[in-house]
Amino acid sequence: MKPTITLPPFPDSIENWWWNATKEKWPDWEEEKLLNSLRQEIVAQSDRFNKDRSFEAGSYGSRDLSIFAYGNFYFSRTWMAMNYAVAETLSFCNWSAPRKGPIRILDLGSGTGASGLATLHLLRNFGIKNPIELTAWDYSGKSLSFLKNLQRGCSELWPESRVVTNRYDLRSFANHDQKQKFDLVLMGYSFNEILQDQEICDRDLWLLECCQLLKRSGFLIITEPAEMKICKNLQESASMLNKRNKSLHIHAPYLNGLHCPMAEKESKFFSHEVRRYRPVKTVEILNRPLRLEIREVKFGLSILSPTFPNHEVSGFRTFRIISPIKKRKGTISFLGMGSDGQEYLYEFQRRGLLKEEMNNLLFLERGDIMHLEGGEIKEEKKRVRLNSIGSLRGAFVPRIGVSI
Numbered sequence: 001m002k003p004t005i006t007l008p009p010f011p012d013s014i015e016n017w018w019w020n021a022t023k024e025k026w027p028d029w030e031e032e033k034l035l036n037s038l039r040q041e042i043v044a045q046s047d048r049f050n051k052d053r054s055f056e057a058g059s060y061g062s063r064d065l066s067i068f069a070y071g072n073f074y075f076s077r078t079w080m081a082m083n084y085a086v087a088e089t090l091s092f093c094n095w096s097a098p099r100k101g102p103i104r105i106l107d108l109g110s111g112t113g114a115s116g117l118a119t120l121h122l123l124r125n126f127g128i129k130n131p132i133e134l135t136a137w138d139y140s141g142k143s144l145s146f147l148k149n150l151q152r153g154c155s156e157l158w159p160e161s162r163v164v165t166n167r168y169d170l171r172s173f174a175n176h177d178q179k180q181k182f183d184l185v186l187m188g189y190s191f192n193e194i195l196q197d198q199e200i201c202d203r204d205l206w207l208l209e210c211c212q213l214l215k216r217s218g219f220l221i222i223t224e225p226a227e228m229k230i231c232k233n234l235q236e237s238a239s240m241l242n243k244r245n246k247s248l249h250i251h252a253p254y255l256n257g258l259h260c261p262m263a264e265k266e267s268k269f270f271s272h273e274v275r276r277y278r279p280v281k282t283v284e285i286l287n288r289p290l291r292l293e294i295r296e297v298k299f300g301l302s303i304l305s306p307t308f309p310n311h312e313v314s315g316f317r318t319f320r321i322i323s324p325i326k327k328r329k330g331t332i333s334f335l336g337m338g339s340d341g342q343e344y345l346y347e348f349q350r351r352g353l354l355k356e357e358m359n360n361l362l363f364l365e366r367g368d369i370m371h372l373e374g375g376e377i378k379e380e381k382k383r384v385r386l387n388s389i390g391s392l393r394g395a396f397v398p399r400i401g402v403s404i
């Protein structure tokens with residue numbers, strides 16, 4: 001199976017920028033002391049993201065050590081998650097850059113810029129030449145100044161781009177008198193923090209305000225941590241948004257503008273992607289004694305736009321993989337969400353498969369969008385049994401390329 005799109009790996013120059021800036025901040029500290037201080041902070045942040053879940057301006061955006069811990073450890077991962085999401089917007093949801101003039105991108109809860117800068121880098125990597133203006137909003141002024149320094153320090157990665165930052169508490173964003181419209185509005189792992197403790201209706205209203213910032217051809221792209229409640233909240237809000245505002249369409253994670261059915265019922269799987277990932281060296285080193293999960297990039301996703309999604313009624317034949325790929329004695333199987341919004345089990349009999357075909361199936365990841373072409377394929381009670389992979393095609397199968 002070949003990827004349908006190759007994503008650039010996380011740039012070495014950014015990894016080096018974070019590590020060098022950290023060493024420069026504490027020039028007298030031995031490397032081990034520096035690593036251990038960062039590790040302590042990484043554990044505190046991991047607890048904050050996963051357990052305590054209390055966020056305010058001073059949480060982790062006001063101290064240098066917190067920012068360096070995030071930069072050296074988490075930055076490359078939220079960067080990669082946004083890479084997948086923007087790649088889908090470009091290659092599967094058919095977003096295209098304006099024919100002339102600048103591309104305007106707004107990054108809400110930008111922090112030090114992982115999501116916004118990842119988007120600049122990806123657009124340049126795909127050969128998009130328009131000038132780009134990235135507007136970044138966050139309530140951490142310190143994070144925003146890191147973003148600017150990083151953008152300047154690695155300017156070769158995003159030629160002809162400009163960054164404008166503004167310090168805002170985005171909770172009161174609904175009162176904002178923003179007139180400018182954007183081609184892409186991003187929220188990388190920030191929606192859950194900004195709207196923490198808000199009532200569902202306030203969350204939905206807030207999101208509606210965000211969508212007012214989109215051009216008619218614009219896209220709102222949200223990535224979130226792959227945690228059940230957070231992903232469910234996101235999918236509920238996206239569904240609500242689409243119900244209230246019929247001219248705003250859901251492009252992902254499901255097809256044909258359909259809502260995530262898992263948000264409405266108790267499903268074993270909740271909407272998120274799990275991508276294999278080879279962490280950068282600094283992350284490996286920091287993680288040695290911590291043993292956090294670093295070999296996967298997991299994230300929840302929503303992509304919304306005033307434009308119409310591709311509409312192809314093909315039931316179980318076009319689907320997104322929503323479970324791990326299971327290799328059993330007699331079968332290789334996974335669950336997929338069909339383009340009709342139904343959940344199907346896809347089951348391949350191993351006895352009919354060559355080794356290479358089995359490897360092709362095991363190469364698939366949760367989040368890939370696939371299509372079963374032509375031929376007679378039987379579906380019975382939401383179960384699709386196959387003896388070969390001859391008819392299986394990738395519709396969106398992104399993989400990270402190798403560094404040169």
Ligand SMILES: C[S@@+](CC[C@H](N)C(=O)[O-])C[C@H]1O[C@@H](n2cnc3c(N)ncnc32)[C@H](O)[C@@H]1O
Pocket residue numbers: 055061075078079108109110111112113114115116137138139140143168169170171187188189190193194
């Ligand atoms: C997990 S970080 C994500 C940073 C970045 N988007 C990324 O992709 O790595 C969440 C960001 O949301 C910001 N944030 C949280 N609540 C906020 C609020 N009420 N107003 C503005 N920014 C907020 C935090 O300062 C932090 O930078």
